[in-house]
Amino acid sequence: SQTIHQWPATLVQPVGSPLSLECTVEGTSNPNLYWYRQAAGRGLQLLFYSVGIGQISSEVPQNLSASRPQDRQFILSSKKLLLSDSGFYLCAWRVTGGNTIYFGEGSWLTVV
Amino acid sequence: ELKVEQNPLFLSMQEGKNYTIYCNYSTTSDRLYWYRQDPGKSLESLFVLLSNGAVKQEGRLMASLDTKARLSTLHITAAVHDLSATYFCAVGYNNNDMRFGAGTRLTVKP
Numbered sequence: 046s047q048t049i050h051q052w053p054a055t056l057v058q059p060v061g062s063p064l065s066l067e068c069t070v071e072g073t074s075n076p077n078l079y080w081y082r083q084a085a086g087r088g089l090q091l092l093f094y095s096v097g098i099g100q101i102s103s104e105v106p107q108n109l110s111a112s113r114p115q116d117r118q119f120i121l122s123s124k125k126l127l128l129s130d131s132g133f134y135l136c137a138w139r140v141t142g143g144n145t146i147y148f149g150e151g152s153w154l155t156v157v
Numbered sequence: 158e159l160k161v162e163q164n165p166l167f168l169s170m171q172e173g174k175n176y177t178i179y180c181n182y183s184t185t186s187d188r189l190y191w192y193r194q195d196p197g198k199s200l201e202s203l204f205v206l207l208s209n210g211a212v213k214q215e216g217r218l219m220a221s222l223d224t225k226a227r228l229s230t231l232h233i234t235a236a237v238h239d240l241s242a243t244y245f246c247a248v249g250y251n252n253n254d255m256r257f258g259a260g261t262r263l264t265v266k267p
Contacts, residue, residue, distance in 0.1 A: 077253060088245060088257035089200075096253070104254065135199060144188055144207060146255065148200040 047072035051136045051149035058156055064109075064123040066152050068136030071117065078119040079137040079146065080111055089135065095119060096141070131156045159184045159250045163258030170236045170265050178261045180229040180246035188249035189222050189229045193242045194260070200245065203231075236265045 051068045058064060070076050077096055081089040091104045093111035101111050108127060112120045119136055136149040160183040170176055180189070188207050192200040204213045206222035206229060213220050217240065219232045229246055243262045247255040 079253075088259050089247075089255075090257075091254050094253045102253070144205045145202050146190070147202060148192075151199045153197075 047138075047147070049136060049138055049147060049149040051152055053152060054150065055153045056155070058126050058154065060128055060156055061125045064121070064126055064130070064154070066121040066134055066136075066154075068119045068121075068149055069117055070119075070138045073117070073138070073140060075116060075141055076138040077141055078113060079139075080119065080121045081135045081137060081148075083133040083135065083151075085132070093121070126154075126156045128156050130154065159186070159248060159256045161246065161248050161256050161258040163246055163261055165261060166259060168261055168263045170233070170263065172237055172265055172267050173235050175235065176233050178231040178233075178244055178246075178263075180231070180248075180258055182227045182229075182248045182256075185224070185227075186248045186250065190247040190249075190255060191218075191220050191229070191231055192245045192247065194245065195242050203244075233263075236263075238265050238267065241265045 048071045079094045080092040082092055083089045093103055095101050095113045098113055109123050134152045137146050139146045162181045164179050190205055191203040193203055194200050204220040209224040211222045217234045222229045241264050243260045245257050245260045247257045250256045
C-alpha cells in the first residue's frame, strides 16, 4: 500500500532563516506531488505541484520554492522566511491519472 | 476563476439529529471531493464524486453531486460525537489543482 511521510512535524523558525520541509511517498511510481498551505482557520491553498522529476509548477508567487530531486521526494524550501509564511503545510500525492489526492501528516511552521 | 462556497461555516448539532452541508461552485468541473480534518491534523479523504447524480455513502455520511446546479451536499444522519470535525469540499480545477471551500466546523453535542 502507498504511504506518505512528511517532516518535520513542527518547526519554529526566526524571520529571515531558511526552511526545508521534506515529503516522500512510498509504494507508487511517478506520482503527482503537491504542496498546500493552510492558514489558521482557513481552507487550503495550492503552492506547488509536480508531475515528474525536476518538473515544478508554481501557483502562487512567494518567497518559497519547491524541488523534486527524486521520483518520490518533494521538498519545500525558502531562503528567508517571513512572518506571513507561518501556517500548516501539507504535502499530498495522487496516482498519475487518478482522482483522489491523499495528504501527508502536515508540518506546523511558526515564524517568529 | 473557480470559486467554492461552503455553508454553513459553523454547525452545532445534537446527537441523533440530521443535517446537510452545502458546497456551491462557480464553474464547470469534473470532480468534487469531500475531506475531513480533525483539529491539528491532516485531511482525510471521504468521497470523490465524478459524475452528475453521483451519490456515495460511508456510515452516517452521504455525499451527492449535481453538476448542473454546481452543487454538492454532505448529509449527516443521526449525528454522533465522533463526527465532530471540520469538513471541506474541494472542486477539481484544471488538471492538477483543487479549490477548497472555507470548511464547515461541525460540533456534535450529547
